Amino acid sequence: MDSPRKPEPSALEGPRPDMDLVRHKPKRGYTHQQILALTLGLKLGSHSLLWKPFKILACPKLTSPLEKRRSLAENERSRAYEKGHNFKVHTFQGPQWCKFCANFMWSLITQGLHCTDCGLNAHKQCAGHVPRDCQPDPRRIKRVFSCDLTTLVKAHNAERPMVVDMCIREIEQRGLKSEGLYRVSGCTEHVEHVKLVFDRGARLAAVRQGLLLLPAAHQETLRYLLAHLKRVTLFEKENFMNAENLGIVFGPTLMQPPSRDTLETLNDTQHQKLIVQLLIEHEDVLF
Incomplete structure (x- = not known):
């Protein structure tokens, strides 16, 4: 009498030591989930909650483009603030040299371009080749409002304008329970006064630096x-x-x-x- 036939092992159980590996080659191709389960020595059901984290950690190439973008955004902490020069046609008093080509700027009037943010001078033909590495001088920034955002934060070596931090801090300390917060408009006269105070404090800092000299x-x-x-x-x-x-x-x-x-x-x-x-x-x- 023939001995009873041993049942075929499940595809997820892996090879047994007493059986030939060739016998246990599945008749159909493994899914990515089954390959991962065999690799990790796990037995996962169709509704296993472990699949998603293992998929992300062990098989990053299987993650969706949206997950990749989200992961990169979360891990990217260093942000570079690139800024081009704010060139204006300028008439210089006295001899000037182009900071890009180091050649003399000839002419009696409108000899070249002058960056109003950092003070860099350049020929008109050289301005298009100057790197976008403008470092604004705080003494040249006359106001906080109506100022280019990148210019403002680079001038004060900050990630965002100081006025944003100050306003949010005041609201969270004293205004979170105020009725109509952000819905009721403020008095125009008071708003303009606050803006004037902030703009004036940019100028006062520059004047104080000059007085110290x-x-x-x-x-x-x-x-x-x-x-x-x-x-x-x-x-x-x-x-x-x-x-x-x-x-x-x-x-x-x-x-x-x-x-x-x-x-x-x-x-x-x-x-x-x-x-x-x-x-x-x-x-x-x-x-």
Whole structure:
């Protein structure tokens, strides 16, 4: 009597030591899931919850493009902020050399292009070849609002504008329970005042850096004079001399340009007035 026939092993049980490996070659091709199960020595059912994580870890090539993109996005922490130069046609005072080709910039007017963000100068024909590596100078950034976002964050060496962090921090500390949060519009006058304060604080930081470069005797003399002028403005209802009017009077005296060119001096009058006005209004925080 013939001995009873041994049952064929399941495809997922793997080869037995007492049987020839050739006998256990499946009659149909393994699925990716079965190949992985045999490799790991696991016996997985059709509804196993272990399949997805093992699929991702052991067979990354089987993951979907969406999973790959999501994984790369989560692991990518270093972000490079690339920025091109903000070139404007410029007339230079005195000799200038192109920072790209190192050749002299010939002509009497509009000799080349000038980056208003970092100060780099270049020939018109060289500007298209200059690398996109502009490093904005904070002293050249005049405002926070209406400023290019990449320019702003690179100038302050940050990942995002400081105003975003400050506003979100204030809202989460004091405003999360406020009725109509983000629905009720703020007062236009208050909004403009806040924007002006932020824009002015970009300018004050640059002015303070400039004041620190003055010799000690110049700093003390300027501080004492500005404190006096600030006290003058306290009586502007009687003397009609506010910070703007004092800026007009003292601007040419305190802010003499290095060049004695008459035309250049006249063009600088408005800037002289504004900087002296700023110094008077904020002398208590600048010194």
